[in-house]
Amino acid sequence: MQRFRLGNLTLGHRQTTPRTAEGFAVAVTASCYHGDSSAFSIAEWIRNMNELIKNIRRLGCVLGLMLLTTCAMADEVAVYQGKLGNAGIVMTLTFSDNGVEGRYFYSQYRKDLPLSGKWDKTGVLVLREGKPQWDEQAQTGKPVMTLRTDNQKNWQGEWRSGKGKTYPVTLSPAALPAALSPFMQTLYQLSPYEYLRQAQTVLAMTKKETVNGHEIEWWQEPVSGMTTFQIASGYSDAQRDRLNVALQTLLWQNVIGYHDGMMVSQYQGEAMSVVDIQLLSPSVLSVSDLRSSICDGGHSSGNWPIRLRVSDGHPLVLSDVLWVGDGPVPDNSTIEKGEYNNTILPAWLVTQLTQYYPEQMRTPVNSDDCDYSNQDIWNGYDNNWILTPKGILFSPSFSDAQQPCAGESWPVIPWDIVKQHPGRLKDLPLP
Template identity: 30%
Template sequence: MKSLRLLSLLCCAVLAPLASAAEPAEVWRGTVGALPVAMSLSRGDGAEVYGQYFYLKHLRDLELQGKRDGQGLHLEVRSRDDAVTERWELSEKDGALEGQWRAGKRTLPVRLQRVDAEALRAGRDGERYRRAGDDVSAFDALRIGELNLEKAKTQQFQGHRLQWWREPRTGVELFTVETGLDEPARARVNRILSQRLWHTAIDALQCTSAANSEFDLTVTPRLFDRRFLSLSLMTSYYCGGAHPDFGDSPLTIDVREGRELALEDVLWLGKGAPPRRTGPGDYDSPGYKRLDQYRESTLVPWTIKTLAGLHPREMMPPKGDDEDGCDYSDPGVWGTSIWYLTPDGLYLGPYFARVARACEYPDWSLVPWKLVEQHPGPALK
């Protein structure tokens, strides 16, 4: 998914190293003075610890860094110019963290209890914490539990009525399906749509934790028929750093099976079953390596040849003196293509480096259905 651009930007905002996948972050919740908070802490090198916390009133992250020793936890919050703005001195006893928070001359007591993700989702209010799916951390599940939706507009689209929902604290909007599907299919599709809404709300809150930040989502339904629901989710954002950015994270759902599809489910140029990724971050897995090799050796050459046949003028390399030209004949721009489905066929969008970002999302790079159906993936068979 193209949300990788946003996710990588958010990850880069964390100055500390990544936690080991085998050692999940500790999640705590409790109070600073009388104010409810949630905290996530991970181990770094040696005694180093790092993480984030948010006030349940605001839900936006403040970055923590420090160390853990025999005396307890010693944490700091630093400003963008690296000045210490908060200090935390905590000791752990019987599954609780207790101590003091200090900012300038102000001091408040701290008491936190460790959060068990399974117990959180199985508890009395567990449904609220499950809304974004079980792959969401307990830290973000706590954040999601504080959010609510309000009804927005209704829309008729290709024979289906869509009910739009707005999350008011982030402004994120997405729809669910009200008519045009039987009840079991509608429930499966709406679960995927709702989880995408909550995941996007998490992204928005993480992004807007930075000063002077912005996050704007535009959702455009592209196709809704008896087989597929396909939509674009274009995000424009500034999460701190040197420049604002934008990117589309399209979503295509198999309406019959109620699952999100990969490009290889629709267009498959290989033999046998398409390789699968096991999850985000599995770049060393055999499935991902096979998929990466397939895209480089098979998908990219086919894409360039097919689009050159359909759109020869647009696919011509820019002339030598045209430094601002868009080179759609470059294999490097098609390996991680944006894609979604339309009534006319499969849209494939290139991915350019930042300096050529204006070359992205051309309106002509569409492969007609008659060509796609010559190379059907499992979802087309």
């Protein structure tokens, strides 16, 4: 992996992103926004969420929205604190072979402003504020920051408005205060930049309830309105802690996505997430997360479920609990790219659903109506299934124009059928 070096420059609080074109499949969330393994630790899961969020920022709003940044793979991500004039700011910069991109916010307002630009051999950074424009003429009048390194750690320079007004800029590597609450400890690991934005945030407990004998507390981040829950009783302490970290990560992932989407739309967009507990059993936690956003004129929506094995917090893939192919269950990476995912499973699902739900699965007369008998809509299943008390709920994939056809609650394969086709984790107790 190559890294950007500016002489012997040491970047600020730094994260490293692997150079890979692959990431988790992207579902849509408050921004423009989850592999394999039946043995997958929460720490690995959080690292993958980090990678997902970086991929999200490269992709912009899915389904056609333009990137805020260039498509260069990130080499170094540095986080800085400092002053623009007399105002406190926090900035993150991604240094790559193709240039520099990033964002910053004023500590008073905590709203992101996008940055993009380049450096030269003398160590001068020229960063233009605002969404990237693809021709120089369109960039005329945009505020510009010109920054130089003084001691291989700090940056200083000036911010110049389109009308020529200037303010001094000073930046130093971010000093992250200690995280006190469990929520903030999780965010500390997930995103230093977002951690600094949320340093003074007080999450609000909005509701308490009991689900299957477990005390549940619902929490909300006040600016974005994103929510999650915490399990306050039941399970062992270690099990509960692992599950709660995953649920905290869900909240922060959505909050980060919210700010991504709002930056694209200059905080004129809309974003929402509806988190629901689908199954809370002694062996499995299943949660749905319906996300929707309007980001710079583009609308996107989708479900981003979480399915975790309670004993160790490992995320579950479908082949862990259901396998309708021949022979032993192979590695999940093989399944994702093979005939099973594209042909065998969709055909099996259509057959089973037709047997249990013949009315809904009938081929429509009108071509504009929802056609659930089409095998193609049951592809890409691994983010489109949820464990429920009745069985596995599958969500078909439709185009934007047919989104009203998605999100149905009836396509459930009952547990008695699922148990006739056990997956990789044959000893996993299911309802």
